[in-house]
Amino acid sequence: MEASAQPAISLRDVRRDYRDFPVIRDVTLDVAAGQTLSVLGPNGAGKSTLLRILATLLRPTAGQVEVLGSALPNQAWKVRGRIGYLGHEPLLYRELTIRENLEFNARLHGVEDPAGRIAELVERAGIARRADEYVRNLSAGMLQRAAICRALLHDPELLLLDEPRSHLDVAAAGEVEEMLGPAPGRTRVLITHDVEQGLEAADVVLALAADGAVAYSGPAGGISSAEARAVYGGGVVR
Amino acid sequence: MRAFRAILAKDLRTELRTLESVPAMALFAVTTFVLFRFGLDRKELEGSLAAGVLLATVLFASLLAINRVFVAEREQGGFDAIRLAPVDGTALFAAKVTVLVIYLTALELVAVPMFAFFFGGTEGMFVLVGVLLLANVGVATLGTIVSSIAVNSRARDLIAPLLLLPLLIPLMIAAAGAAEPLLAEGGPSYDDLGKWTAVLALYDLVFIALGYAVYDFLLED
Numbered sequence: 001m002e003a004s005a006q007p008a009i010s011l012r013d014v015r016r017d018y019r020d021f022p023v024i025r026d027v028t029l030d031v032a033a034g035q036t037l038s039v040l041g042p043n044g045a046g047k048s049t050l051l052r053i054l055a056t057l058l059r060p061t062a063g064q065v066e067v068l069g070s071a072l073p074n075q076a077w078k079v080r081g082r083i084g085y086l087g088h089e090p091l092l093y094r095e096l097t098i099r100e101n102l103e104f105n106a107r108l109h110g111v112e113d114p115a116g117r118i119a120e121l122v123e124r125a126g127i128a129r130r131a132d133e134y135v136r137n138l139s140a141g142m143l144q145r146a147a148i149c150r151a152l153l154h155d156p157e158l159l160l161l162d163e164p165r166s167h168l169d170v171a172a173a174g175e176v177e178e179m180l181g182p183a184p185g186r187t188r189v190l191i192t193h194d195v196e197q198g199l200e201a202a203d204v205v206l207a208l209a210a211d212g213a214v215a216y217s218g219p220a221g222g223i224s225s226a227e228a229r230a231v232y233g234g235g236v237v238r
Numbered sequence: 239m240r241a242f243r244a245i246l247a248k249d250l251r252t253e254l255r256t257l258e259s260v261p262a263m264a265l266f267a268v269t270t271f272v273l274f275r276f277g278l279d280r281k282e283l284e285g286s287l288a289a290g291v292l293l294a295t296v297l298f299a300s301l302l303a304i305n306r307v308f309v310a311e312r313e314q315g316g317f318d319a320i321r322l323a324p325v326d327g328t329a330l331f332a333a334k335v336t337v338l339v340i341y342l343t344a345l346e347l348v349a350v351p352m353f354a355f356f357f358g359g360t361e362g363m364f365v366l367v368g369v370l371l372l373a374n375v376g377v378a379t380l381g382t383i384v385s386s387i388a389v390n391s392r393a394r395d396l397i398a399p400l401l402l403l404p405l406l407i408p409l410m411i412a413a414a415g416a417a418e419p420l421l422a423e424g425g426p427s428y429d430d431l432g433k434w435t436a437v438l439a440l441y442d443l444v445f446i447a448l449g450y451a452v453y454d455f456l457l458e459d
Contacts, residue, residue: 056321081322081324083322089315091314091315091319094314096248100248104248107244108240108241108244108325109324150319
């Protein structure tokens with residue numbers, strides 16, 4: 001993906017602790033606007049924590065975080081609404097339908113023509129026929145598709161994706177790949193356990209070790225599939 | 239305003255579908271009146287006793303809604319969804335206060351007639367409704383602030399009442415001071431009504447201002 005010179009994400013020695021226990025440590029990297037960052041690492045390495053910091057939902061314990069030109073957490077208000085976040089939780093209300101949830105989020109984000117945008121997204125996600133079903137009745141795969149629609153509703157500049165293929169069958173994974181893939185002006189951060197997919201999609205790779213330390217941080221071409229896999233077993237790349 | 243309206247509409251729609259809060263509050267209030275009716279063995283209540291029974295019942299019933307007002311936000315990711323949007327935290331605060339005021343008013347539409355049915359004293363009820371509305375704003379405002387603090391705790395059902403009830407003592411004193419002469423034996427009296435309603439209004443304003451000032455900080459991790 002072609003990138004501009006302005007970094008969309010800039011991290012300097014970022015650390016996050018939970019009760020004196022470091023979850024991520026000394027993460028330093030730059031991601032230019034329009035690029036894709038793949039975050040790899042074993043369970044508990046702090047990948048989702050890093051994503052929540054970038055989404056303005058968590059404060060770093062130490063270090064400097066700059067997202068879309070604004071320093072976090074102090075200028076979080078400047079970037080909220082420009083970020084699309086797909087985490088482990090769908091962030092949808094169980095007692096509302098998919099459409100009502102999307103309308104609610106569209107109103108929060110001030111989306112123009114919310115009905116048209118929702119119709120377009122549910123069609124692309126393959127859930128148009130089920131858009132008026134209550135969220136509490138949906139399967140995990142349908143819930144994931146609805147959550148993807150929610151994350152894309154306001155056409156965000158920065159897309160934060162935590163295992164976006166979770167719960168999706170092969171066909172659905174292909175469909176949402178088109179929705180979540182690279183797009184002009186869109187920067188992506190992708191957490192995945194599919195090492196090959198992560199490396200293929202990435203311009204920049206961050207591999208976190210089980211203790212939250214950085215095992216690799218740099219261009220995607222600088223780490224092989226075998227080296228990335230070794231990180232899951234405790235290896236450090238160079 | 240669009241965020242305020244969106245959150246308010248979402249909460250009211252959810253309540254109309256699930257009927258989780260208002261019916262439970264109304265049932266609690268009616269049951270409590272029945273208990274007082276037989277516990278006190280009185281067919282009529284007047285003055286301070288009448289005011290105390292009515293206000294304490296409404297206050298304890300309100301805890302049911304206050305404990306639940308942020309449960310969906312906490313358990314279904316509403317806090318994150320709202321924090322990801324370009325909206326001021328005070329929109330959430332204002333929407334939740336409004337939701338609680340509506341719930342409390344709906345409760346009183348049932349509780350006040352039921353109180354009159356069990357204990358008599360209908361003459362001062364119209365003015366009493368005004369006093370209750372002022373009290374509702376204070377309970378809802380402080381309830382929203384305290385519930386926001388308690389919702390992230392596993393002991394939220396305990397923490398909210400423990401924090402809230404002592405802070406509501408001044409409001410109860412003022413509301414009881416205004417309600418007592420309205421429910422007096424021999425008909426309502428309006429002595430000191432202005433003083434106590436002014437205290438209630440001041441209490442409401444202080445906590446609305448406090449909530450407006452601190453609510454963005456309460457939402458951050």
